[in-house]
Amino acid sequence: MSSLLTNSTAMTALQTLRSVSSQLSTTQGRISTGQRVATASDNAAYWSIATSMRADNAALSAVSDSLGLSAATVDTEYTALTSVVGDSTGGLVKLQSLLVEAKTAGIDRTKIQADITQIQQQMKGTASAATFNGVNWLSATTATPATVNLVSSFSRVGGTPTTGTIALTTSNYSLYTSTSTGILDTVSGGASVNTLTIATLTDSVADQTTLDGYISKVTAAINSVASAAANLGAVKNRIQTNTDFVQSLMDSVDRGIGQLVDADMNRESTRLAALQVQQQLGVQALSIANNSSQSILSLFR
Template identity: 45%
Template sequence: MSSLLTNTSAMTALQTLQSTNKNLATTQNRIATGERVSTASDNAAYWSIATGMKAQSGALSAVKDSLGFGAAVVDTAVTGLEEGIKLAEQIMQKYVAREQDGVDTAAIDAEIVELKAQMVSIATSSDFEGQNLISAGGAAVNIVSSYTAAGGVTTVTVAAYDLEGESATMLDAASSQTALDAMRAAAATMGASKARIDSQLEFTGKLMDAIDRGVGVLVDADMNAESARLSALQTQQQLGIQALSIANQNSQSILSLFR
């Protein structure tokens, strides 16, 4: 039955075209954003998980920055302490040489004074952005090492060592040996802390990569598939427009019945 008021073919063609346009808009959005789940309405479960994982990745980025800063502070201190140990060894040698009869003790004492002054200079200059672990006023530094939603923030504490004050205790060969042993122990402790920080820094980077891959699996669009879908939908859209045009022409054919 042909009806002038109700064009069933046009209605069907219009619904099909509207559906095609909707799918085409979705595909174009995926291509533009690179995501198949960009809003909660796309997939509420995946969007919620991905949002939480992105937040964790952001927190880990801050952890990575903290570890990098902490590694630089400790590395600066270890470098200064190693140089201080070399000077302490020279001081101890001078004290031993001073015990030999006939040597110029005044000259040796002058050398010792200069070596101690150099130790103090190294201690005070081993500073990184206001953080100094081996000066007289140095304090322990707390470094954020990890973060989890359940456990919160975890920190690593690196103790300070007063290299500047230690130089003042070197009064003879025996006390110099004691101070040297203390310096070596402090350097070993800081070195172990630096190794831990470096390891945690590497792990944090890998963990961030793993989280990003997990988010990608949930929300990233397959661009190859979307490209093929775009071509198909564009073809469907053109055919839908033609179908709607043909359906609308049916009303015009009714006029020929009255001529």
């Protein structure tokens, strides 16, 4: 039945054109943003998950930055400790050999003391210079914290976030302190590694015993400083391992987010071409349906 009031054919064509235009708009949005879930209205569940994962990745990025700062700090302290241990040319190892040499009968201990003094000053200068970003564990003051927590990881289970840390006790690495309780400035037997002097010692039995005590003191210091350096070396390796893991984890989270919300550009480009053709055909169908009512006029001519 032909009607002037109701053009059902045109209405059907219009509905189809509206549907195609809506799908075309959605596809164009996905192509322009690169995402099939760009807002909560696209897919509330996936959008919520992706938003939470992006927040986690931002936290992991902060952990990565913190690990970089921690690595630089630990490396500075580790380098200084290694220098203080020294070798045959300086440091505690050289100091020990000079004290052993000083036990030689008739030797000029005043000249040996000149070398010892230089080594003592050098070690103290090294400890003072081991500062990164205002942090120095080797030359401690009253402001130096007893424990340092280095941020190492971040995780979230459900709605509960957890931040992992590496705890370090700074007294294990303190060579000098403001209260003279460090590895090198603790006084025992009337002297410390930092203050011992042999200039006035002689070949007497008592002075030789004093030299033996100094040698034992320096040997113990070598063991303590080497142990502290080994500990920091292990921490340094742990930080590097954590850094590599955090970077890999961030990449994994990015891939996971992409699988949830990223658009398949090959599919969307194909769909765009098909919808554009459908839109053109819909416009033509609507035009034909609208023109069909013109044929009714011929009945009245």
